[in-house]
Amino acid sequence: MLLVIAVVHAHIFRLLATGDAAAPTGVLDTATTMAVLVFAEARGYPMFAALFGYGLAWIYLRRTAEGRPWPWIRALVRRRGRWMVAIGLLHTLLLFFGDIIAVYGLIALLFAGLLHVTDRRLLAHGFTWMAVGSLIYALGTTLPALTDPESAEAVMSPDPLADMVVRLVTWPVMTPLLMMTSVFPFAIGVWAARRRLLEHPEAHLPLLRRVAGIGIPLAVLGGLPQALMSTGLWRPPIAVETGGVWLHVLTGYAGGFGYAALIALIAVRLGDRPGPITRALVATGQRSMTCYLLQSVAWTVLFTPYALDLAARLSGFTSVLVGVAVWATTVVLADLMRRAGVRGPAERFLRWRTYAPLGRDRLDPSLPGADGDRRTP
Template identity: 65%
Template sequence: MSSPPTSAHPGAAPVTLARRSLAPDLARGFMLLVIATVHAHMFRQMSTGGGETFALTGTLDTAVTAFMMMFAESRGYPMFAALFGYGLAQILLRRTAEGHGTTWVRSLVRRRGRWLMVIGFLHTLLLFYGDIIGVYGLIALVFAGLLRASDRRLLAHGFAWMSVGSLLYAAAMTAALSGGDPQQQSAAELTPLTDMLMRLGSWPVMLVLMTLVSVFPFTVGVWAARRRLLEEPERHLALLRRVALVGIPVAALGGLPRALVAVQVWPSDFAPSFAAGWLHVLSGYAGGFGYAALIALVAVRIGARRGPVVQALAATGQRSMTCYLLQSVAWVVLFLPYTLDLARSLSDAAAVLVGAAVWLATVVLADLMRRAGLRGPAEAFLRRRTYGPPARTADAAPR
């Protein structure tokens, strides 16, 4: 094994967009739709300042809210955490195959994690309290050593975090929702400064809570990358079918009690809400994995026949962090009390439609960047901070 270089750049260029596998990018692009609709639905809920109160103004609102609980909420983040673990494992496999030492690769991963935490902190400070980027940065910093762990040790860590983390997360979120948030109740008096201070104060709490439930899918993603499940899905069709056929129905059934609480059919006391919330988190893992497997199967069917829709979705996945941040810009402009304040005037179903429209706008923008040969600004920034200035070669130089 050759001696590792002294900087990140020599011999460490990331994979170019043209060489990326379709399934991970397609999955990221589609799941950004799930996240956008969940966030828009959530802002509609928060606009009342009443904890778990949804509009529920008619049958359509009730059906949409139940659907979101069963198929969307807490189903997107587990898949993104798994894809993050998948990506870090790919970095390890590629760099060690190139002759870099394990210590050097861990340093590369942790450098990436530090910059993700910087981006996540700024995202929270300036835009949105529910940041996930900083969570992935913290996981990269703390759990980089697991990338070299045996499968048994890797998954043992994951299941341990799943058992404890899901309990603590469900308890904390149930307590917050059941008691209401006095800060939400005074939302009409929010100013940009007070909102920023509230987001800054909530960041450490949200960082810990989201990390608790993200380590398990991260470890599963590392495990999947070692088997190239998404890079070579045609070799794992039986496994992917089982995961999709089991995971998605389990997520729907596991989300049903939470849906019944949300539509006010089941009591919202702490005990039943906690049980429903815990089951909701656990079944969310199955849903995230099931969606990833289903999209991998779709990628196999697509093969090399990539029409404009598939190319646009893949372009969105390749620029997922940029599109995620752009969604937060949209929430600030559309929903906050000191901007357009649309959340108070929307029904639950209309809020979900607004979320889908925001996602569609980011898809169009990502495809325009693809046609222009441009990376997403956030991805380009992180790439440069992780790997250094790009090499001026025919393969790596940006157009």
């Protein structure tokens, strides 16, 4: 998931930093842009949102097994959400305009009740948001004022203070838009956690194979119209463009779920004998928020006009290579933290602020799930 996000962000950051809203030139850059759109863009976030829903549902199931009442669990989830919103706002203010931590914090605040409803109500909410939320997002991102090439030149300012102000102003717009597209995968993640799909994938192999075998190809096909439009190979009317973006987001859900299912199938194949690469990836997942924030530090240092400003000297292809290199660096750092027995600082801070009001009860060793959410995304 973090690899997919790194590739997308590196590609987007180059466009934002250079104001390059024109179609890519050259076969390699065109192919790179198309590959990013059909395999990565709007495909990584749904997987992240599904894993977030899975993690919150896991907390709910563990705390319920302890005998905790629903109001206690709901307060815990919402407190976690409030601190995620605070972290996301700070992340936006200091580093990156496309924050998703606050998005998921907002979901925890507004939709904590979905953890406690029946499957039927859960899926009804999810599919409603799939249709309505994705359509609103498509309309919002294809308005002429937002797609005007002239406006793209001003996204990244050479003045860091002005850039901070732009990020702060766009945050109240971007966060609700991204939230609208994330409720559906969040609900699916909760549904999957109730069935332990990722904890016991060997018991769900037929379903996982169908999700991966259908979801990933569907995402590729659904992303082709957006890829053709972004590369300038197809210039349809605005209504058709909106439909293309909507299709891109809808099939992105299938791609995100397909990737998660594929990873679960690979985990079954690997069995209980993880090698050094697998252990490093696990360490990265356990420190996903820390690694996500480290990526944003890298984008700021590498791509912004007031830092190294590499964007002006990178092609679309090389920017993706930089994204892969940034991701690989975070994997190495996460593995070094694992070897040293150090938890991710962002995860440690969030856990501390979530459980601090509970006092000694939060670490009572007599409770079977007292430390049960340490593995959640």
